[in-house]
Amino acid sequence: EAGVAQSPRYKIIEKRQSVAFWCNPISGHATLYWYQQILGQGPKLLIQFQNNGVVDDSQLPKDRFSAERLKGVDSTLKIQPAKLEDSAVYLCASSYRLQGPNSGNTIYFGEGSWLTVV
């Protein structure tokens, strides 16, 4: 089966500009996650959707980050305006069931969108 698809793979922008990342999860997966991975660190959850509803966005910097999953399939993550510290890899992930990884529900990751803010 096809994996989690993300685009663009690489993006370089100037600070204060905006950027958008797109994610298409594995077909049939109800839960979609966006993680931020800063160089040298592990991924950290930004937002989680179940179908088209937000489950957890407590770590999303809402003054500049927004995300949506309008039809419960694809998702877009936007940053506006970008700061230097937003330079990171943005990983999209999905899982089949509504239960989380604490129930053994495997999360599958895309290859990530690499953002450099200069």
Place this chain on the structure above:
Amino acid sequence: GEDVEQSLFLSVREGDSSVINCTYTDSSSTYLYWYKQEPGAGLQLLTYIFSNMDMKQDQRLTVLLNKKDKHLSLRIADTQTGDSAIYFCAETPGANNLFFGTGTRLTVIP
């Protein structure tokens, strides 16, 4: 709060065994996971272990769990150059999320 600690670097010779260690804090984690990240790539699930198990073997991979000490390890037998990557352990502090360590960069020396 959650905290997952891993040593940053490990070097082994090709053909030797690698052991990557991890300590975690959340005793309510029902499952614990190991992911692999190759350069420029996303995270690949390697294996996971249920918290009521103390060992799980999957081909060259062996996971050991000491729940009392909150210590998790991943052993890779007969390590190959293709195993060079960053390895992340992750706990599951709540129903919804994976909480990752900083990762261990494994270098396999030919």
